[in-house]
Amino acid sequence: MKACDEALPGLIDVYDRDNLNTFVSLYFDGRDEHFIAHREKVIQCLLTPDELKNFVKTMETIQAYLKKNKPGNYAIFASDKNNFFKALSFPVTVKNSLSVDVSPYIHQIAELADEWQAYTLVLLNSNHAKIFSFSCGELSTQDALSADIMNKHKKGGMSQARFQRLRKGSIHAFLTEVVEALQKIAQENIILAGPGETKKQFRGMLPIQLQKGVIAEVDVSIDDTCGLVDETKEIIREKSKERHRQLLDIIKSEILKNGLAVYGVKETLAAVRNGQVEALLVEKDVKQKGWVCESCHLLGTGIVSQCPSCGKNISEVDIIEELVKLAERTGAIVGFSQDELLQKIGPVVGLLRFK
Ligand SMILES: [Zn+2]
Known part of the structure; x- marks a missing residue:
């Protein structure tokens, strides 16, 4: 219920079939x-009688949910008419917003999913290991393993060399067990933490695919992990920024050589509609006026009085929200950034699959 990236697929294709x-x-x-x-008050003044009836009922359901659950950060998507209700809670502060439209507003969830990618933390030494999975910046599962490894002091009668060999063998066997456990739950965004050399040895034992998935190592005593979770969260946020910077660099060079990139809201919208966009980068906190045709669902930027294609009525929309939704539907990677370069050439840019 808490994974923001898992919530998206259930939201992007939902809309009211009667418009x-x-x-x-x-x-x-x-x-x-x-x-x-x-917000309720102003929205109620603007809806048609049918929409108003649905809105009042839907808000009752939402209020009942909020009352029942402890105060926190929530995203709730609901429509009484469509028998739809989805509630998500977040460990991070959301920006207050209440809107009603023909489909759910996913912009903020997409932003949270981008900023708080799921990751796995492996905390280990030579005989204890804990594997934590985080999604949306919050701990979702945890797994503990331990082994009875001979301590560092040999017992009488055994030669030092033989003792060392046995000890090394049992550590190796334990780490193999941890590798197998990790393999079952993670492929990427793995952070290794623990004291000394064990995590290096562990990293070396990982299959190549998982080795590539390790994004950081943190030196920490296994008994004193205070602050470790915050540190890993910071690593994830930094990684996300780094990904955006790399993407922006590629887009920049593509733009310069007039290659596989697109910029400008209108142009990017057209490319997303064509399924050309592989990755979309959106400037954070940007909204822009646009419209959607109530009849043929054509989207456009700026202000028009009727659909230029079929002449029917249009509704005003935030074109950035529509762009994000469309991009998610086409399977494009969607990132949000505050990079200065994006502010100059944005508010949206895209890397193209083909031209
Ligand atoms: Zn139209």
Whole structure:
């Protein structure tokens, strides 16, 4: 329930088939009590009678859920008419937002999923190992293994060489066990932590694919892991920034040689629609006015009074939100960045699969 990247697939294809504004999306930090009432009031004034009926019922369900659960950061997507309800909680602060539209607003979830990629922490020494899985910045599962390894002092009668050989063998056997356990749960975003050389030995024992998945090593005593989780979170956030910088560098060079890149909202929108975009980079916290045709679902930027294609009514939308949703649907990687370069050439740029 907490993994933001797992929540996306269940949200991107959902919409009201009668084109009514029936999907309520609430992002709520659990603090500002007036915020919901304030938004509710204005939304109620703007809906059609049918939409209003649905909105009131949907908000009742949402309020009941909030009352039942402890205060926290939530994203709730619900539509009484469509019998739809999905609630997610986050360990990080969400930006308050209440909206109603023909489909859920996923922009913020996509941003959280991008910033808080799932990762695995392996904390180990020569006879203890713990494997923690984090998703959305929060611990989701944990697994502990231990082995009875001979301590460093040999017992009488055994030669030093023989003792060392046996000890090494049992450490190797234990680490093999940990490798097998890790293999079952993680392929990438692995952080190794622990004291001394054991984690180096462990890393060397990993299959090549998993070795590539190790993104950091942290030196820490296994008994004093205070601050370790915060440190790993920081590593993940840094990795995410680094990924964006690398992507932006590739896009930059593609733009310069007029290659496989696209920029500008209108152009990027067209490329995403064509399924050309492999990776989309969006400037954080940016919204832009656009429209969607209520009849043929054509999307566009700027302001028009009717659909230029079929002449039917249009609704105003945040074109960036629509762009993100469309990109997620086409399986593109979607990242959010505050990089200065993106601010100059953005608010969206894309790396193309083909041209
Ligand atoms: Zn149209």
